[in-house]
Amino acid sequence: MLRIFLKEAMHDFERRSGCKLTYEQLAAATGLSVSTLQSIASRAAYNPRLSTISTLCEALDCGPEILLRRTPIKVK
Structure with missing residues (x-):
């Protein structure tokens, strides 16, 4: 399963830029809503x-390998 x-x-x-982003700032930079960002994060x-x-990735100046990771699927 891929997780964000x-x-x-x-x-x-x-860490890379020295600039701390809030969800509000990221929303303004991306055009995504704050609630969407909160949902993605949580x-x-x-x-x-x-x-x-x-x-x-564009807004955070990173590749998808920073944002996405594969995690094992939990088998019940």
């Missing part, structure tokens, strides 16, 4: 469009 690690990508951006099963991932 938005908070971690935002921390990585801060809901493991959130399924955004590929264009949303691309937009986030």
Whole structure:
């Protein structure tokens, strides 16, 4: 399963740039709503469009390997 690690990508951006981003600032930079960003950051099963991932990568100046990670699927 691919998961989006938005908070971690935002921390990585801060570390690289020295600029801390809030969800509000990221929303303004991407055109995404704050509630969408919060959902992406907190809901493991959130399924955004590929264009949303691309937009986030552009705003955070990173590749998808920073934002996305494969995690094992938990078998019940």
